[in-house]
Amino acid sequence: MWKPVDLPFQKSQPQPRLPTTDEIRACTNVLWETMASKVVTFNDNIVVKYGGCINTWEGQALIYLERHVPEVPAPRLYAMYYEGKQLFLVMQRIPGVQLDTIWPTLTPSEKDGIIAKLQLIFSAMRKAECPWPNFFGGLDGGGVHHYLFYSQHGDQKFLGPFTGEPAFVAGLVGNYRALVERNNHPDYKARFYEKYLARVLQGHRPTLTHGDVQQKNIMIVEDTSCSNEQGERSFDVVLVDWENAGWFPDFWEFFCASHPFIFEWDEDWSWRVQDFVEVWPAEMAIMQLIDRELGW
Structure with missing residues (x-):
């Protein structure tokens, strides 16, 4: 344990x-x-x-x-x-370079090789068993270390941990209500989320989540001992910056990964992420609504 x-x-x-x-x-x-x-x-x-x-x-x-x-x-x-x-x-210290510094210069085959490594990594993370039953929170056993769960009650802490997905969703909605009430705004949207959010965000298990899958947090190390007949390179992959990691619902990784490129769909990375992170379109859409209201 x-x-x-x-x-x-x-x-x-x-x-x-x-x-x-x-x-x-x-x-x-x-x-x-x-x-x-x-x-x-x-x-x-x-x-x-x-x-x-x-x-x-x-x-x-x-x-x-x-x-x-x-x-x-x-x-x-x-x-x-x-x-x-x-x-x-x-x-x-991880050698190599951040993926964003070389991604545009890679060949399609080299990109495929990196994506294949990422598929293995995130598959292993999805298979990991949470050490606490039905737990949603940090790997340290504490609260949910994400800005949407930074308390709007004025007590300067992260909310959680939570037992069960309904409690996780209720904590998120409750934090939004606290923001609305603190700013003396009408609470109609808070009521909407309280009534309907759990209908979309349900049936998700605690999943080991990095929480900030951006190219800058993926270190690429060239394997000089391995290249193909065309001279294309092979790379090892290491994930860094685990401060947002935790046990989150399994849609959370794609929600976080999609955030930086909501308006960057002209880049192929936004398409390739779905090759190694599970996609939950409905959950992503509703979470982006919440993020616009509650995010920093």
Whole structure:
């Protein structure tokens, strides 16, 4: 049975030498930063996320994947700890490039090879068994880590977890009602969702979900030992940025994956996603309505 780890956490198996906190803070190879958080590449083997807006559930997700779904390629977590109010995630650095940087230059056969790898990955995720009965929430056993479930009641937390899909849907609708009431708007649409949303969003099981399947979160590593007679390349695939992962209804992955390209149907990626993520058209349509109202 999966049990989230306690902090501080450090992987016991052989691993690269881990940097000290001072070395991390002194690192100038910055991949991304905000006022509160930063991602740095310490060396060829290690990348570190740290700051006040980094979340433990991303680290717990990486540990869960390594221990229980190792066939899903994801960065390995070496250490997770707090220093003051800052959380540090010390992780394996994945070589290669983000898929969005090379997708337009790939041949049809090379794209097919990448899609085939993604099919295997998401098939393994759909087969994974949730460790808690009828559970909808984070891989850490906590709430639903998605902006639609960020509480509109003013308590600055994510709602959940939920037992059963009806409770999950009720939590989503209840959050919309809280937003309506907070803004003193008429509640007719909230009543509509309360009456009809569960008729569409029903019959879905908890499914291991990445929650942010965009090309920028798919790392591509060329396999130089493998190419075909035409000289076309083969690639390994690794999914990164698991902070939105969790046990969601099985339509959720496509809803999240479709969001970035709602108005980008002139690109072939929007068509190829359906090759490896299950498509739920009715659920996607109703979720896009909710997203326009409740999304950030």
